[in-house]
Each structure stands twice: as C-alpha cells, then as structure tokens.
Amino acid sequence: MIWEVELIILVFLALSAIVALEVKDMLVAVVMMTIFSFLMALLFIAMGAIDVGFTEAVIGAGVTGILFVVVVFQTSRKSND
Amino acid sequence: MVLFAAVLIYAASDLPYRGDPDNLMHAEQSITDTRVMGSYFIQNAYRDARTPNMVTVVLGDYRSIDTFGEQIVIYTAGLIALLVLRKTKRRRVV
Amino acid sequence: MNKPFQTPIVLLGARLLSPYIMLFGWYVIIHGHYSPGGGFQGGALLAASILLIRVAGGRRVAQLQIKEFATTPLAVVGVSIYFAAGLVAVAMGGYFLDYGMLPIPGMDPAWLRYTGILIIEVGIGLAVMAILVMIYDNMVRGEDYG
Numbered sequence: 291m292i293w294e295v296e297l298i299i300l301v302f303l304a305l306s307a308i309v310a311l312e313v314k315d316m317l318v319a320v321v322m323m324t325i326f327s328f329l330m331a332l333l334f335i336a337m338g339a340i341d342v343g344f345t346e347a348v349i350g351a352g353v354t355g356i357l358f359v360v361v362v363f364q365t366s367r368k369s370n371d
Numbered sequence: 372m373v374l375f376a377a378v379l380i381y382a383a384s385d386l387p388y389r390g391d392p393d394n395l396m397h398a399e400q401s402i403t404d405t406r407v408m409g410s411y412f413i414q415n416a417y418r419d420a421r422t423p424n425m426v427t428v429v430l431g432d433y434r435s436i437d438t439f440g441e442q443i444v445i446y447t448a449g450l451i452a453l454l455v456l457r458k459t460k461r462r463r464v465v
Numbered sequence: 466m467n468k469p470f471q472t473p474i475v476l477l478g479a480r481l482l483s484p485y486i487m488l489f490g491w492y493v494i495i496h497g498h499y500s501p502g503g504g505f506q507g508g509a510l511l512a513a514s515i516l517l518i519r520v521a522g523g524r525r526v527a528q529l530q531i532k533e534f535a536t537t538p539l540a541v542v543g544v545s546i547y548f549a550a551g552l553v554a555v556a557m558g559g560y561f562l563d564y565g566m567l568p569i570p571g572m573d574p575a576w577l578r579y580t581g582i583l584i585i586e587v588g589i590g591l592a593v594m595a596i597l598v599m600i601y602d603n604m605v606r607g608e609d610y611g
Contacts, residue, residue, distance in 0.1 A: 337389060340501040341426050348509040353597055356516050360604050420578040422498045430503065431582035435562040438585070439547055442592055446544050449596035453537070456603040 296336055303329045316362045324355040479521035486514035494590045498579065504589025511590065512597035519601060536599040543592025547585050554581075 303326060310322035327350025334343035387394045395402065399410045416428040430438055490510030493502035519527040551562040559566030564581025565574035572580070 341503070341506075344501050344506050345509075348506050348513065352513040353509055353516065356513075356520060357601065357604070359520075360601065364604070419575060420582060421575045422579055422582065424498055424500065426501070427497050427503055427582060427586075431585055432564065432578055435551075435585065438589070439551070439562065442544060442547060442589055445596055446540060446592060449540060449599050452600045453603050 296333065299329055299332055299336070303333070317359070320355060320358040320362060323358070324351045327351050327354075475521045476526070479517045483514045483517050486517065487511055490514060490590070490594075494586055495583070497586055498582065504586035505593055507586075508590035508593030509597065511594040515594070515598050516601055519598075519605075524605075531598065533602045536595045536602060539595035540592050540599065543588045543590070543595060546588030546591070550581060550584050550588070 306322045306326045306329065310319045310326060313319050313322065327346055331343045331347035331350065334340075334346055391397075397409075399407060401407050412429055412433065413425060416425045417423060420428045420432050422428050487510075490507045490513075492507075493510055494504055494507030497503040497507065515527075515531055518530050550564070550567070553568065554563045554566045555561050557566040557568050562581075562585075564578045567577050567581055569577060569580065
C-alpha cells in the first residue's frame, strides 16, 4: 500500500481518539469511536487482513455504535429523573 | 511515556517489512528444520475442501472446534445479558 | 429526550435501507467460500439491518419484523445446527466436526467438507444475529423509545 495513505489514516486515527477522549458530549464521543473503528478497519485492509477489517467495520462501526447510543440515552434519562 | 514510546519505536524498527515473501514466517521450513503449519494449510486447503478462500477453510474446517468454542462464548454472553438486564426491568415495572 | 429518532422520514429511510443490508448479509454468509466474509460478519450485518428498523421505528414497528420472543429460540437453533453437524459426523463414525463423514450420498469428501462449512456458517450467522438483537432488546426493554 502507498505509505502516504497510511500516514493520513494514522493521523486521523490519532485525532479521532484524542477527540473521543476529551469531548464533553457523550454522543460525540460515540460517533468519534465509530470513526476510530472504521479507520482501524481501513488500516487492517491496507495491511492485507481483509477478514479482520470486514469484521471490524461491521462490528465496531455498526453494532457497537447502536449499543453505545442506547446506553448513552438510557443513562442520561436515568440521571434526569 | 516518551521513553516508552522511544523503546516501542526502536523495537518496531527491527520488524520485517510487510508482505515480504522472504520472511521467516513465510518459509516452508522453519529454523529448526520442521515444516511450518501455515505452508501445509496453504498447499492443501483447496484440495481438502474445494474452497478458494483459505481463511474460511481454516476457520470452518481445520479449527472448527475453536470456532465452536467462540460461538459458545457469544451464546453465553447473550444469555448473561438476558439474565442480568431482565432482572432490572422487572424491578422497574413493580 | 422524548423519542429522538421517531420521525417518519427516518423510518422511511430505514425501511428503504434495511432489506438491502439483510440481502447483503445473506450474500456474505453464502458467498463466504469465494470472497472475504463468513458466518460472523454476515450475522452481524443481519443484526445491523434488524437493529436499524428497531432504532428508527420503536418497539411496536419492530415487532412486525422479528418479534422479541423469537430471538432466543433462533440463537438456540443456530448453536444447535453447528452442534448437530458435529454430532452427525460422530454418529457416522468420524471425529467430532469431521465433515467428511456427513451422510449425504453421491459426494466425495472434499465436496462434503464444502457443504459442512456452508452448514455451520449458516448456524453461526443465525446465532450471532439472534444474540445481538437479543442484547439490544433487553437493553431497551420497558422504555418505549426506539
């Protein structure tokens, strides 16, 4: 793979991880985590591990995003009571 | 932390390049003159199961008991989630 | 925080997108012999297509697609398909999960292994789909938002 592409992906990976750690709003953190896992899947595919990248894209960016959104809404509703 | 990062970068500089066919990992004989298992799988996967995707053959046929254990783990996780979360629901309704 | 997802436009988009994701999930499971993919990825795609309807439409719309009490038997069926494929091989005189001994006449052992991999991947896909949907249902149960 072209190493410039991997460098760009790695820079965005670090940026999304830092934003997900530092942001106040939990929903933004969840979205940043899905972006992190999607970039991670791109890196896996660039390394040649297509099955691992596919699993990461489906699980990390799809299902755990939905589950984390549900968890965020449930806990914030419970604190509003 | 900077020192730890420096140690990791120094260690990573000794790793072989990705996709290099002359790696020790891709050789047919290992350094102790025994055959590497991966070369057996690569050479015999299509002949054993008529499936071009070698990852599927290794996951589904050669290591199928491993995959079975993985599925038992997922099933147990689902059952634990059902038991734990259903209890809180019943308390909230009553 | 009252019903943040339930607008008709979101429901329309989810209903438009969900069958194609489900079809792609089955394609990933069935075509896993020739392309990257397999039972786990395909099952997760099926679960994603079902969870999309559940997030967008809420509980009452979601019951029209797959009901809540149907997920646990589907998981049991998925695990049982895998286990039965192993036990049938044992009953026919082979080792556990040795697909070369499956009792299908007129096939040599290599094609029997091909069929056995297909059978257990359908089992894995059903189990993973049912369990992910089951976890989601138990997380949102009792609160009628999407």
